[in-house]
Amino acid sequence: MTNYIRISSGSLDPNHASTIATHFWNNVLLFPRDNAFSYIHDTSISHLTWCSIAARVFAICEVLASNKLEPGEHVASWLQNSIDWIALDFACQTLGLVHVAIDHRESESRVIDFVKFSQSRLLVSINSEPATPELLFEIPSNSLHTKVQNRLSCSILEIAHGQPPVCSKVSQLRMQASSVDPQKPAQMLFTSGTISKPKGVMLSHANLLSNALAKLKAAPQFVDDLRLNLLPFSHAYARTCELTTWVLSRSRLAIVVDWSELLLAAPLFQPTLLNLVPILARRAAESLSTDRGALGVKLRLLQVGGAALGEDLWRTLGGYSLPPLQGYGLTEASPVVCSNRAGGQRCSTVGPAVDGVELRLAADGELQVRGPGTMLGYWNDTAATEQILNDGWLSTGDLATIDEEGYVHIVGRKSIRIVLDSGYKVDPAQIEQKLQTDPLIQQAILVGDGRPFLAVMIYSNDCRCERELLRTVSTLLSDLPQYMRPRRIFVLPKPLSQTDDTLTAKGSPRRSIIMAAYRREIDELYSSKLPK
Secondary structure (H helix, E strand, C coil), X not given: CCCCCCCCHHHCCHHHCCCHHHHHHHHHHHCCCCEEEEEEECCEEEEEEHHHHHHHHHHHHHHHHHCXXXXXXXXXXXXXXXXXXXXXXXXXXXXXXXXXXXXXXXXXXXXXXXXXXXXXXXXXXXXXXXXXXXXXXXXXXXXXXXXXXXXXXXXXXXXXXCCCCHHHCHHHHHHHHHCCXXXXXXXXXECCCXXXXXXXXXXXXHHHHHHHHHHHHHCCCCCCCEEEECCCCCCHHHHHHHHHHHHHHCCEEEECCCHHHHHHHHHHHCCCEEEECHHHHHHHHHHHHHCCCCCXXXXXXXXXXXXXXXXXXXXXXXXXXXXXXXEEECHHHCCEEEECCCCCCCCCCCECECCCCEEEECCCXXXXXXCCCCCCEECCCHHHHHHHEECCEEEEEEEEEECCCCCEEEEEECCCCEECCCCCEECHHHHHHHHCCCCCCCEEEEECCCCCCCEEEEECCCCCCHHHHHHHHHHHCCCCCHHHCCCEEEECCCCCCCCCCCECCCCCECHHHHHHHCHHHHHHHHHCCCCC
């Protein structure tokens, strides 16, 4: 039988915990037997308590400490959402290490680039057996690729399943977590959509904690809530709005890996909370149209973010008594900037600023924000940091209006980036330049803003068919994540030029004019079947 430490609740004040890890250890000390994490085992639901999770965190802390990692050093992960991702994150925060979270869908070659770029001492990755994390110890950068392939070293799971006497160490671990400077970096997250130098967003403990607290004030969560998670923790939306709010609210969390698993799991778990991006919100509406209980019958709050949600879809979901609670943010703001309020959801607005965040509009209408969630900066990139951050004000790249009640309406984009309705952001210029290195492709223009995937318009002197050109595009971009690869193609009937005003005097594409000129063809790309 586990021996629990008896401790007076008066000796801990959760409201004054300065890091997420301190909140986690408070939960372990004060509510060790409470169920925190739920999962399906042999068709029935099983649970892990806060103390059970602490055992895994303790085990990883021991391994990290044995490798003589110092506070401030970087530990990278390349994992799907799991209890082990969570345990690694809490272990890093407890020890003052920076967790460099890499999307598990990234290719191995890009993971290598991320690890080198971030100067990570350690990589936690996946071996050939599903969902078994392993530790990759510090090695020279020139041998990194071989080491990633070999996946040597000890397994976290094997250690964690040994169930060390964690409860005798909890007070010590909480003290260690609370001694970490909240202004120091806690996490490095990568912005999506770039193929050149990565942008590593450095977020402090205070950034992450303050933003989650602000989100909870806008959309309260409770101990008896159950959150069903699908979105990746390696992105700021789920990192803050699902993982951190779960710890702060002491609710329960369950994880699924894809939409089909979510539909199987929802009737079992009966979630009360669900966060989606627009492309998944559309699937939710489709599922609800044939089965009103597809997402369970207890769902009380559906939050949608990451990209713009269409008014028709909002009203469709509202018709199922699930009016989406929309918000707005960016990784550099930890990420939540604005949020509708629970019980007062509005269509076509991302809501007012969350607690502690200031908003202003630049002369050109660009939304700028300032608040406790504003990032420390980009890793090793002072120039890029200064370009987006001025006197504490963060330039979002989005154009907005703010009504008399403080509600924000996003009306356009100052930058040329494409935002897919999956929430992924793509820098089109870099991909277009890469495509144009092929002699068969004279001009390339990416499209896909607000769409489920990328498509590309190409002008080519070659007479080959669309299918062959698409094959060429796929080959050129094979090293990129799937969301950065166009799935459909339209062959331009004539080249873009200054004559028809589709190019500037410098030869840059006038994207708004191009999109307007070929609007019908672009719409057909997304309504037609894939070319055969």
